[in-house]
Each structure stands twice: as C-alpha cells, then as structure tokens.
Amino acid sequence: MRVALFASCLVDLFRPNAGFATVSLLENAGCIVDVPPEQTCCGQPAYNNGDKDNARDIAKQVINEFSDYEYIIVPSSSCAGMMIKHYPQLFEDNAEWYKKATDFSAHCYDLVTFLHDILKITSVPVTYQGNITYHDSCSSLRETRVKDKTRHLLACNEKINLLELGNPEACCGFGGTFCVKYPEISESMVNDKIADIEATGADTVVSGDMGCLLNIAGRLKRLNKPIKVFHIAEVLAGMTGIAAIGDADDTKKSEPSS
Amino acid sequence: MKSKSHAFKQQAADALVNVSLQKALLNAKDGFIVKRKKAMDELPEFERLRTKAIEIKEHTLSHLDQYLEYFEQQVIKSGGTVHWASTTTQAQQIIVELCKQANARTVTKGKSMVGEEAAINDALEAAGFEAIETDLGEYIIQLANEPPSHIIAPAIHKSKQEIADLFKDHHKKYNFNSKLETIPEIVNEAREVLREKFINADVGITGANFLVAETGSTLIVTNEGNGDLTATLPKTHIVISSIEKVVPTLEDTSVLLRLLARSATGQEITSYTTFFNGPKRNSDIDGPENFHVVLLDNGRSNMLQNENHEMLKCIHCGACLNHCPVYSAIGGHAYGWVYPGPMGSVLTPIMQGLDEAKDLPFASTFCGRCEEVCPLSIPLPKLLRQHRNHIHHDKLNTSRSRLGLALWAFVASRPALYRPLSNSFIRALGWLGKKSGRFSWLPFASAWTQSKDLPAPAAQSFMSAWTQQQAKKKSSENE
Incomplete structure (x- = not known):
C-alpha cells in the first residue's frame, strides 16, 4: 500500500523524530511511504485568524500536491481535522474546488485512525x-x-x-x-x-x-x-531513544534514525 | 450597561491575578460539569431529545413572525397586552411608561438576562423608581453595583464573606445588624429584606425562559420562587423577553425544558416551573390586574436572516460557559458586557459592534467543548470563526498581526521559498538550543517565553533529513 505523509509544519520543524516514527510505523505495517516535497503547512494559522484567502491558497496547494494519493496520513489530529472537516468548508462557494476538497478530504487520515481502522495494527x-x-x-x-x-x-x-x-x-x-x-x-x-x-x-x-x-x-x-x-x-514506534521534547540532548545522538 | 468589551485583554489579565475571584471560580468549576454529566448519563434519550429540540427551534425560527403573532393573539385573548420593542431604548421607554401608568414607586424584578441586555434597572432608577432584584444572586450584585458574571449564576464570583460584608453595609438601614456567618443566615436576612419589597411592590418584572404561542403563556424556571412572588403580588406584571424565545406548543416546551435544567444546573427539573397566563381572572383569588409582555428584537430579526441565525437557537442554559476553559480561567466580568463565555463572545460583537468586541472571538482555543455540550448543538466555534473572518476582512485586527500573517502566508504558500528559509531558521535555532534543549527567552517569541520555555528543534528539519536519507538510499542502490 502506497501512502503519502503530510508531516505537518510543527513535526517538520520541531520534532523530525515524530515524522520518522510515523514512517517507521507505516513501513512496519507494510506501507510504502512517500513524502511529497511541496508541503509546508495545512493553513490553520491563516484559517483560525480569519484570513480565508490565504487559507484557501494553502489548502489548494496541499490538495494539488497530494491529489494522486489514496491515503494521506497526518501525525496530527489538528491538521487532519483541518484537512478533513475544514477544507471543504473553505470552498463552500466554489463548486469546482468544493468537489476537489471533498474528494481530497475522503483520503485524509490522522495517524491513529489510519493505524487503527485501515492498517488494523495489533x-x-x-x-x-x-x-x-x-x-x-x-x-x-x-x-x-x-x-x-x-x-x-x-x-x-x-x-x-x-x-x-x-x-x-x-x-x-x-x-x-x-x-x-x-x-x-x-x-x-x-x-x-x-x-x-x-x-x-x-x-x-x-x-x-x-x-x-x-x-x-x-x-x-x-x-x-x-x-x-x-x-x-x-x-x-519505540523511538524514544533521543531527548524528550524540550529536554537537553544528553545522549550525544541527535540524528534521527528511521 | 455600557460595554467594556474593548478592554477585554486587560480585564482578563486582571481577573487571572484576582485572588478571591480565582478561588470562587475554582469552587464553581467542576460542580456544574460533574452535575451536568451525571444528569446526562441518567438520560439515555439525550441525543434524541437534542435532535427534537433542534427541529423545534429550527421550525419555529423559520416561521418566527407567525408564531409571534399567534402568541400575541393568545396573550390578548387572556387579557394581556404585547408591546413590541425594536431597540433596548424602546424597551426601556415602554417599561418606564407602564410603571408610570401603574403609579409605581417600588418595582420588583425577577432574574432576566434580556432585562440586563436592555439595562432596565438603569432606566427605572433614572425615572425615579426603586427597582429591586429579587433573585438572590441578582440582588447581591445589584447591591455590589456589578453586572452578572454568569447567565444563570450571576453572583458566582462572590465569596460568602463578600456577601456578608455587602449585607452589613446595605441592610443597616433596615435595622439588621447581626453578624452573618453561615449561608442560611445570609439567605434568611435577604429573605426578610425582600419580603417587605415583595409586599410593597407596585410592579413586578420577570423574564421568560420560553413563550408558548398556543397558550399565550410566558414561562420561567427558578429555584428560589422569587419569580412567582414578583409576578403575582403586585398589581402589574410585566414580562420582558426577546423574540426568539417563542415555542409553538406546550409539548415542544416540555422537550426544551427537559434539556434546559439538565444542561444548566444538572437538575432534572428546577424547583419551580411557572407559567403565567394573563392577568387575574374573576375566579382567581390573587394575581396581577395588568399583564404586559415586552418583546425585544435588538438585532435578532437581522440575525435571523444572516450567518448568525444559529445563535438564536440558544436557550441560555450556560453549559457553554461552564465547560469553557477560558471562562473558567477568567470568569464572566472580563468579557465586559452582559453575556460572557462562548455564547457571549458570539452575541456581544453582534449587539455591541465588532470593533468594540473584537478581542472576544479570539478568546477561544476552538477546543469545541461548547458545541459538544450545547443542548441545541449550536456551532459556537464556527460562529466565532465567522466573526474572526469579518475582523480580518474589515482590518480591525492589529497591523502587527496582519503583517505577521501576511509574511507567513507569503512564505507558506511558496514551498520553494519556505523550504530553504525554514531549514536555515531551524538549523540556527537547533544549534542555539542544542545544549539545553529549550529556550527560556527568544526575541521574536516573548509572548510564548513569558511563561513557557520553547522546546528547541532538532538541527535539521524532517523534510530536509528525509530528502537526504532518500538520496543516500538511491545512491547506495545505484552502486
């Protein structure tokens, strides 16, 4: 099963290890993981601050970048909620993009739902x-x-x-x-x-x-x-060998492993 | 009351360091939540009732004009009069005029949030009437000269000692001088003072939880019984209500009543549920001779036709306040006007203007608990978001936040720019924070670092590390 990972901006920037842990969980369950390169953020900062125009632009970019995938996995309920519930709402007055957003959202999963419902990992x-x-x-x-x-x-x-x-x-x-x-x-x-x-x-x-x-x-x-x-x-994923979030790295090992 | 919502930020900050307020909030916090949960657990048909209630409200609101006219006809039939007030000023004028017609001196009042919205007490006092709140909580805050801090528990921010002190100051003139120590002592003294007022009142004003169109009844739910004395003892009973409170039938009312008390206080039913049906009939032993209903619009007809219409389903139970982490942290007064918490952050900008109340829609983490507990499933986060959209669109937010947002969006919508910029930023931050794993101060993040450390990122972003790893994989495969 080929899946796409949307890492989310905070995992990407602050906690790459959580991104690699997500990949590890998916690969262990037999998935082939792609990480489409043109991803930045889901657009929540704009959307939650009333800036619908910019939120729409970013949403379009995410939808375009991930539209070929059957499964889009997000290690964040917040971003997944944005993509599943709010992307369609952003395009309620634009029939073409509303359809695209709705189709897209049907393929989005937060990590836990995907592991539990689709991969059924035990x-x-x-x-x-x-x-x-x-x-x-x-x-x-x-x-x-x-x-x-x-x-x-x-x-x-x-x-x-x-x-x-x-x-x-x-x-x-x-x-x-x-x-x-x-x-x-x-x-x-x-x-x-x-x-x-x-x-x-x-x-x-x-x-x-x-x-x-x-x-x-x-x-x-x-x-x-x-x-x-x-x-x-x-x-x-059992990848807690590095310093916890906000803790000093006393293991002298900062390279994440996959 | 005049809105102080523009000063929300300062008021919220003050509330957080107000020791007695914080103590009162802590005491109140879990009580409502635990009691509501227990009541709901004992009501397996809750979701069914909720669905029914939403149907009733949506149906009524889509035929609001018809049900209001029907209600008026039924009130007239039972010998009462309905007065229509477009604005709060009109409502004040109507009520003052009715009090003059009744040659009133003393006016007793039952608890009414619409009465607060229309600032009826201020109008009565300005016209020379003595207006007395008879709900204990409302009476306490009237003495303190404060607005309610909660829509169903107006004095929830007051401690027992503060109340005892208030009574000591204000009840001297009635020759009450004993030291009040226990809650029963406090309640008894209020009861004795208020009894005189009930007996001497010329006009009684109550609010309404619902207006029943088919019977022309107005209905209140209370736990003190003060509303009944307010309504039945004086010669004139005035009901003030907003227009969205009309419900078609008694059957419909019972559905909403089953949800109201449980959502509000966790009670199955309040101690008193009283229906008022016009003035005293010939066969009645007591009751008012005159019965008036003042129906306030105050922008609600407009709401009905715009994106805020879902807010009109609100039955004022207060569950959204009780479950709001922001309300629990700062209490009701910080919001600056009559309605606090999530429902207040939706209503205040509508009624007092978006510019005046522009900080309120942002005082939410969008945690969604308000919508979850709302017995009418009002999408409060969505309504707050709509306000945020208008604030941004009308450029009412600060230029600093607009600039930050615009810069971020410019970069975030251009991956070719975002990637190198974010990578170098993270590399620098990761390097700086490598030793301690966190920052206790950062020049561009003081709002964060004033109370929290910022966890340091790894020196390489996920995307960058991933790309590198994939390239390595590929080259080793090629070898």
Missing part, C-alpha cells in the same frame, strides 16, 4: 516501557474522534502503563495563535493541565498533536519538572 515494537499519561488534544476528541482508538493502540504494548488524567476533556491552552494572543490565559490553562498530569504520577506525557506537546513541554520545562514529553508516534 502490535507495536515493545521497546517503550513506562508509566505514561495521555493528553487528548481537543481535535482528537472532537474532530477526528480517536480517544478510544488511541487507547487501543497504546494497549498493543503491554509494557505501557497508561495512567489516565482526571480531567481528560480539558484543553491544554495551546490553541494555535491563542497562546501568544492570550499568554496569561494560556498559562492558567496549561497550569491546570500540568497539575492533572502530575497527579497521575506518570513520568511521561504523550499526545498526538505537536502544538499541545510544545505547549505542555514548554511549561513543564519552565517549571523544571522532570516529566518527559513525547509524540504518540515516537512511543508506539
């Missing part, structure tokens, strides 16, 4: 061990709706001990540009999230969206908390 490399807690991003709860699927995937590795948050439905306070428009409110929200994470006793927090991960890791590190932060692809 095992993952059992190299990761530990007590983790999972932060459900808002888009994974309410757009791609993968809460249970995520648990099923994590349960494929018996060495993972999942300690659930007390308030798993709460937003972490990232919200794209929200966190820089309203840094004080965002701080208050992420503080609540961190208190919840700490209360589980987990040593690692995992999520499927880089935005949330940067936000949570950023606050954890500011508070000098030892809790580690990883993308779910890294944990499932």
Whole structure:
C-alpha cells in the first residue's frame, strides 16, 4: 500500500523524530511511504485568524500536491481535522474546488485512525516501557474522534502503563495563535493541565498533536519538572531513544534514525 | 450597561491575578460539569431529545413572525397586552411608561438576562423608581453595583464573606445588624429584606425562559420562587423577553425544558416551573390586574436572516460557559458586557459592534467543548470563526498581526521559498538550543517565553533529513 505523509509544519520543524516514527510505523505495517516535497503547512494559522484567502491558497496547494494519493496520513489530529472537516468548508462557494476538497478530504487520515481502522495494527515494537499519561488534544476528541482508538493502540504494548488524567476533556491552552494572543490565559490553562498530569504520577506525557506537546513541554520545562514529553508516534514506534521534547540532548545522538 | 468589551485583554489579565475571584471560580468549576454529566448519563434519550429540540427551534425560527403573532393573539385573548420593542431604548421607554401608568414607586424584578441586555434597572432608577432584584444572586450584585458574571449564576464570583460584608453595609438601614456567618443566615436576612419589597411592590418584572404561542403563556424556571412572588403580588406584571424565545406548543416546551435544567444546573427539573397566563381572572383569588409582555428584537430579526441565525437557537442554559476553559480561567466580568463565555463572545460583537468586541472571538482555543455540550448543538466555534473572518476582512485586527500573517502566508504558500528559509531558521535555532534543549527567552517569541520555555528543534528539519536519507538510499542502490 502506497501512502503519502503530510508531516505537518510543527513535526517538520520541531520534532523530525515524530515524522520518522510515523514512517517507521507505516513501513512496519507494510506501507510504502512517500513524502511529497511541496508541503509546508495545512493553513490553520491563516484559517483560525480569519484570513480565508490565504487559507484557501494553502489548502489548494496541499490538495494539488497530494491529489494522486489514496491515503494521506497526518501525525496530527489538528491538521487532519483541518484537512478533513475544514477544507471543504473553505470552498463552500466554489463548486469546482468544493468537489476537489471533498474528494481530497475522503483520503485524509490522522495517524491513529489510519493505524487503527485501515492498517488494523495489533502490535507495536515493545521497546517503550513506562508509566505514561495521555493528553487528548481537543481535535482528537472532537474532530477526528480517536480517544478510544488511541487507547487501543497504546494497549498493543503491554509494557505501557497508561495512567489516565482526571480531567481528560480539558484543553491544554495551546490553541494555535491563542497562546501568544492570550499568554496569561494560556498559562492558567496549561497550569491546570500540568497539575492533572502530575497527579497521575506518570513520568511521561504523550499526545498526538505537536502544538499541545510544545505547549505542555514548554511549561513543564519552565517549571523544571522532570516529566518527559513525547509524540504518540515516537512511543508506539519505540523511538524514544533521543531527548524528550524540550529536554537537553544528553545522549550525544541527535540524528534521527528511521 | 455600557460595554467594556474593548478592554477585554486587560480585564482578563486582571481577573487571572484576582485572588478571591480565582478561588470562587475554582469552587464553581467542576460542580456544574460533574452535575451536568451525571444528569446526562441518567438520560439515555439525550441525543434524541437534542435532535427534537433542534427541529423545534429550527421550525419555529423559520416561521418566527407567525408564531409571534399567534402568541400575541393568545396573550390578548387572556387579557394581556404585547408591546413590541425594536431597540433596548424602546424597551426601556415602554417599561418606564407602564410603571408610570401603574403609579409605581417600588418595582420588583425577577432574574432576566434580556432585562440586563436592555439595562432596565438603569432606566427605572433614572425615572425615579426603586427597582429591586429579587433573585438572590441578582440582588447581591445589584447591591455590589456589578453586572452578572454568569447567565444563570450571576453572583458566582462572590465569596460568602463578600456577601456578608455587602449585607452589613446595605441592610443597616433596615435595622439588621447581626453578624452573618453561615449561608442560611445570609439567605434568611435577604429573605426578610425582600419580603417587605415583595409586599410593597407596585410592579413586578420577570423574564421568560420560553413563550408558548398556543397558550399565550410566558414561562420561567427558578429555584428560589422569587419569580412567582414578583409576578403575582403586585398589581402589574410585566414580562420582558426577546423574540426568539417563542415555542409553538406546550409539548415542544416540555422537550426544551427537559434539556434546559439538565444542561444548566444538572437538575432534572428546577424547583419551580411557572407559567403565567394573563392577568387575574374573576375566579382567581390573587394575581396581577395588568399583564404586559415586552418583546425585544435588538438585532435578532437581522440575525435571523444572516450567518448568525444559529445563535438564536440558544436557550441560555450556560453549559457553554461552564465547560469553557477560558471562562473558567477568567470568569464572566472580563468579557465586559452582559453575556460572557462562548455564547457571549458570539452575541456581544453582534449587539455591541465588532470593533468594540473584537478581542472576544479570539478568546477561544476552538477546543469545541461548547458545541459538544450545547443542548441545541449550536456551532459556537464556527460562529466565532465567522466573526474572526469579518475582523480580518474589515482590518480591525492589529497591523502587527496582519503583517505577521501576511509574511507567513507569503512564505507558506511558496514551498520553494519556505523550504530553504525554514531549514536555515531551524538549523540556527537547533544549534542555539542544542545544549539545553529549550529556550527560556527568544526575541521574536516573548509572548510564548513569558511563561513557557520553547522546546528547541532538532538541527535539521524532517523534510530536509528525509530528502537526504532518500538520496543516500538511491545512491547506495545505484552502486
């Protein structure tokens, strides 16, 4: 099965290891992974700031670049939600592009849905061990709706001990540009999230969206908390050998491996 | 009240460092959520009811003129009068005039958010009437000279001690001097003060949760019973309502009622659900002699015809406030006008102007929980997004954010430019942050780094590393 990876701008720029982990999961399940080169971002920064014209331009570029693929995989519920739900909405007044966007969105999957529903994977490399807690991003709860699927995937590795948050439905306070428009409110929200994470006793927090991960890791590190932060692809693929998000690289090994 | 929504940013920042407010918000936070969840878990037909409720609302709104006229006919039939107010000023004038006609001195009021929207108290006081709020929460904030901070729990931001202090100051004139320590003591004193007001009131004003067209009834749900005393004891009962609250039949009303209390307070039903059907009839022992309904439009007819029409399905339960992480962090006053939280961030720009309230639609992470818990499934994030589109289109956002967005979009829509630029940027950032893994300060990211470190990226982007790896693979295959 040939699939295309849309890495997402935050994985591309901040956490290449999560991109390679995604490739590894897909290849282990027998996929041939293409990474179309003309990809930048899904367009959410423009879309969420009311700039529909630029959001449309970027959406068109993504649709054109990926239109030949049967399966387009995104290691982010937020970007997947944008591509699946919001791309068609962007072109509601343009019949030609509305059709293109709708056809395109039918081929888009967030990583968890694809692993669970299409590849139906039941095992993952059992190299990761530990007590983790999972932060459900808002888009994974309410757009791609993968809460249970995520648990099923994590349960494929018996060495993972999942300690659930007390308030798993709460937003972490990232919200794209929200966190820089309203840094004080965002701080208050992420503080609540961190208190919840700490209360589980987990040593690692995992999520499927880089935005949330940067936000949570950023606050954890500011508070000098030892809790580690990883993308779910890294944990499932057992690729947690490098420094966790926001941690110093003390392994002297910064090249990601595939 | 005059809108202070333009100062949202400052008000939100102040709210976050207001210790007593934060304590009150913390106490309130999970209560509503837990109670609502329990009530919904005990209602397996919730989704079915929700679908039905949406049908009822959509049907009613698409025939709103007809149902309003039907409602008016039925009110007239039962001996009451309906007054139509296009604007809040007209609503004020009508109510002041009715109070004058009743030779009123004291006017009691039940809780009404539409009354707040129309600033009825201000108008009554300016006209020389004594207007007394009789809902305990509303009474407390009236004494404090504050607007409500929540649409169903107006004084939720006040602590017990603050309330005791307010009563001490304001009840001296009624010869109440005892120190109030417990909640029952506080409630009892309010009850004694308000009882006198109920008995002496010449006019009682209540809001309406629903207007039932087929019977000409207005309906309120309360937990204190103050609405009933407000409506039945004075000679004149005035109901103020907005036009979208009309519902065709009693049957329809029962569907909405089953969702309302559960969504709002987690109750199956509120302590009192009262229907008012015109003035006292000859066979009635008590009740008002005059019954008036003031129907306020205030832009709602326009909303009906534009992209904001879905907001008119709102039954004012407050679930979107209770589940909003932004509301939970800052409380209601920061929003600056009558309606706070997600529904307020949709309504305030419509009613007070987009420029005045342009910060509100951005005070959301688009987490979507509001839409999820809304008993009418109002797409609040979508409505907020529409405001954002207009703000951007009308250039009401700051030139700095427009410039940033334009630069980013210029680069992001040109992969041939984006790739080398982002690669060199990341290489530099990755190199700088290699040692510590994070940045505690960055010149272009101070809004982030004021409270969070920025995790350092790896020195090479995924796309660049991938391309390199593929090229290596290819060359080794060729060898």
